[in-house]
Amino acid sequence: DAGVIQSPRHEVTEMGQEVTLRCKPISGHDYLFWYRQTMMRGLELLIYFNNNVPIDDSGMPEDRFSAKMPNASFSTLKIQPSEPRDSAVYFCASSFTNGNTIYFGEGSWLTVV
Amino acid sequence: GQQLNQSPQSMFIQEGEDVSMNCTSSSIFNTWLWYKQDPGEGPVLLIALYKAGELTSNGRLTAQFGITRKDSFLNISASIPSDVGIYFCAGPAPQGGSEKLVFGKGTKLTVNP
Numbered sequence: 001d002a003g004v005i006q007s008p009r010h011e012v013t014e015m016g017q018e019v020t021l022r023c024k025p026i027s028g029h030d031y032l033f034w035y036r037q038t039m040m041r042g043l044e045l046l047i048y049f050n051n052n053v054p055i056d057d058s059g060m061p062e063d064r065f066s067a068k069m070p071n072a073s074f075s076t077l078k079i080q081p082s083e084p085r086d087s088a089v090y091f092c093a094s095s096f097t098n099g100n101t102i103y104f105g106e107g108s109w110l111t112v113v
Numbered sequence: 114g115q116q117l118n119q120s121p122q123s124m125f126i127q128e129g130e131d132v133s134m135n136c137t138s139s140s141i142f143n144t145w146l147w148y149k150q151d152p153g154e155g156p157v158l159l160i161a162l163y164k165a166g167e168l169t170s171n172g173r174l175t176a177q178f179g180i181t182r183k184d185s186f187l188n189i190s191a192s193i194p195s196d197v198g199i200y201f202c203a204g205p206a207p208q209g210g211s212e213k214l215v216f217g218k219g220t221k222l223t224v225n226p
Contacts, residue, residue, distance in 0.1 A: 004155075031212050042216060042217070042218035042219060043156075043201065043216040045213065045214070045215070048212070048213065050212070056213060091155050091156075093155075095212065097212075101146075101158055101161065102158075102212075102214065103158075104155030104156050104157070105155050106153075106154055106155050107154070107155050
């Protein structure tokens with residue numbers, strides 16, 4: 001079975017540019033999570049969805065970040081405009097209803113220069 | 114926000130040695146999860162613990178749910194080079210739904226052949 005699929009795997013962009021990260025969750029999972037990983041702060045939950053509806057976006061750092069889930073098989077995380085401090089690995093993850101066993105994608109490694 | 118404190122931050126061991134690491138919290142958790150992140154990959158669930166005092170094994174890995182419900186331990190016996198990676202503890206955020214996980218900052222394990 002395919003796991004959580006993220007794209008791009010790696011992106012290098014210039015400060016001020018728009019960045020769009022994409023995620024396809026595991027089929028049948030009703031929860032989708034976006035995490036950010038940095039050396040300083042570890043794994044941080046940015047936002048999560050249940051049945052395509054955003055449930056908690058309290059981890060989204062600021063208005064430059066936005067996330068959407070137009071259908072059960074696709075989600076995007078957008079940063080506009082990007083800044084060097086946004087450089088991190090962004091993970092998408094999905095799970096069934098109780099969410100205890102969440103499955104992570106391989107991550108999108110973002111560098112903003 | 115809720116923090117999970119992991120120790121040690123990093124470990125350098127020789128192949129064949131046993132490894133112990135732990136995770137503590139100031140709040141009670143009803144579930145403890147241990148994930149491993151290989152270099153360049155997303156975290157993968159190793160062991161899930163659901164009951165205070167529970168001791169669960171997965172191959173050479175053994176994890177325990179502390180009786181106070183504020184800590185958990187992970188042991189790896191007879192380490193091998195492929196054990197290299199970052200080990201994270203995680204649990205449902207006390208202030209959130211069970212699907213919202215918080216993660217420790219990880220224990221980075223290096224195994225010298």
